[in-house]
Amino acid sequence: MTRVVFLIPTPLRPFADGRSRIEVDVAKDPPALADALEALWDAAPGVRDRVLTEQGEVRPHVNVFVGAESCRWTGGQATPIADGAEIAIFPAISGGL
Amino acid sequence: MKSVRLLVGTTKGVFFLRAPAARTAWQVEGPHLAGRAIYSLAHDGRAGRQRVWAGAASMHWGAVLVPTDDWGRTWDEPPEANVKFPADSGLALKQIWQIEPGPDDEPDTLYCGVDPAALFRTSDGGKTWEVVRGLLDHPHRERWQPGGGGLCLHTIVRDPGKADRMWVAISSGGVYRTTDGGRTWSARNAGIRAEFMPEKYPDFGQCVHKVVHHPTRPGRLFAQNHWGLYRSDDAGDSWQDIARGVPSDFGFAMTMHPHEPDTVYIIPIQSDMVRVAPEEKLRVYRTRNGGGSWEALTRGLPQRRAYDIVLRDAMTTDSLDPAGVYFGTRNGRLYASNDSGGSWRVAIDGLPSITCVRAVVVDDRKPARRTGARRSARR
Numbered sequence: 430m431t432r433v434v435f436l437i438p439t440p441l442r443p444f445a446d447g448r449s450r451i452e453v454d455v456a457k458d459p460p461a462l463a464d465a466l467e468a469l470w471d472a473a474p475g476v477r478d479r480v481l482t483e484q485g486e487v488r489p490h491v492n493v494f495v496g497a498e499s500c501r502w503t504g505g506q507a508t509p510i511a512d513g514a515e516i517a518i519f520p521a522i523s524g525g526l
Numbered sequence: 527m528k529s530v531r532l533l534v535g536t537t538k539g540v541f542f543l544r545a546p547a548a549r550t551a552w553q554v555e556g557p558h559l560a561g562r563a564i565y566s567l568a569h570d571g572r573a574g575r576q577r578v579w580a581g582a583a584s585m586h587w588g589a590v591l592v593p594t595d596d597w598g599r600t601w602d603e604p605p606e607a608n609v610k611f612p613a614d615s616g617l618a619l620k621q622i623w624q625i626e627p628g629p630d631d632e633p634d635t636l637y638c639g640v641d642p643a644a645l646f647r648t649s650d651g652g653k654t655w656e657v658v659r660g661l662l663d664h665p666h667r668e669r670w671q672p673g674g675g676g677l678c679l680h681t682i683v684r685d686p687g688k689a690d691r692m693w694v695a696i697s698s699g700g701v702y703r704t705t706d707g708g709r710t711w712s713a714r715n716a717g718i719r720a721e722f723m724p725e726k727y728p729d730f731g732q733c734v735h736k737v738v739h740h741p742t743r744p745g746r747l748f749a750q751n752h753w754g755l756y757r758s759d760d761a762g763d764s765w766q767d768i769a770r771g772v773p774s775d776f777g778f779a780m781t782m783h784p785h786e787p788d789t790v791y792i793i794p795i796q797s798d799m800v801r802v803a804p805e806e807k808l809r810v811y812r813t814r815n816g817g818g819s820w821e822a823l824t825r826g827l828p829q830r831r832a833y834d835i836v837l838r839d840a841m842t843t844d845s846l847d848p849a850g851v852y853f854g855t856r857n858g859r860l861y862a863s864n865d866s867g868g869s870w871r872v873a874i875d876g877l878p879s880i881t882c883v884r885a886v887v888v889d890d891r892k893p894a895r896r897t898g899a900r901r902s903a904r905r
Contacts, residue, residue, distance in 0.1 A: 479607075490586045
């Protein structure tokens, strides 16, 4: 079992019972980001559709960081996840026109 | 006592304006759903409701339909996205361009049109939405092309007398009609010129910007195209050019007079390459003879150094007599006429860029009924 922590940005906290941090346990071994995200959706279902499109892609103006690196550069949702990893969801600075 | 409410969608949220029936002074409040782009608004007064639906798009978090039953005091943000393409389509929702309540005798039916071009339908008051497969799987889809606003299904025109007949307009795909409740759709663009294509009169691919009709004459349609003003007298089977006496036949906004089926309003724009008011004059054009001729309506509108333009859903009418006519500009100014367009006043200035405007006449003595048709918790 791998335990990871998600950091939830302010705009998404209404869909996460107001929480800024959500700890989840990921059963799959070894886990990838997609597995950790599945665990997050179980804990906060409303966050899913705000982060992913209905086709399961991370939205173009959302960034998901595993540690200090955006998953866009580390294999997307196949990015490996280590025990104790901190995964942060951020709105990209490209948004907000 | 009657009052008029204006529902104003902007790139930064929803504003509500309110005025007594004289419609000379407006109170404004908002923004609601602040920061989100509102490209579609609809009022649903069926079954005793006073429900407003907003198509709210966040550049970051996607687009959802959000209703309010109390003029914005509370909004029912859906816990999960409520308009979603099926997995096998490979498509993902970008924007909700149009919301259209269904027939009066089906008060839980609504439609919405979206980008990428598709039509969704709910038959349970908005709890669940399903894509209309007949259009999603249309063989023309792969050849539709996005315009500046995306590949959007932006117009839904129902036939109030024939529940199975409906028209939709796609930029750029053209006008499509169903006569079997959405199972099959046929392109209906004969006579509409596609200036931007080598074949000038293709079966489909035209960039239609708006289609309107009067409910008492549903088979007669008017269309404002990306270049071209047209009328169809045969439910879209053929179209005739009616762009006589207008400074430009390019434009977006078009709306119907509520009581006069021969009266239509447009706001021309100086060409697709420039996109400002023609000759720097902001003018509404009105035909009172079904497009036979057009007159400029200018009283109260800036006639020098005017660069504002009006988007496709940012002009509307109310149902009073004389009719109120309203339009909002990309520069955030909302104009109101309480005499069918004879004169105009600025109802409010300084809003964010206005994307859509809807008008509702409300009997303030009659309380709205909550129907409880939704599933989401209040936020």
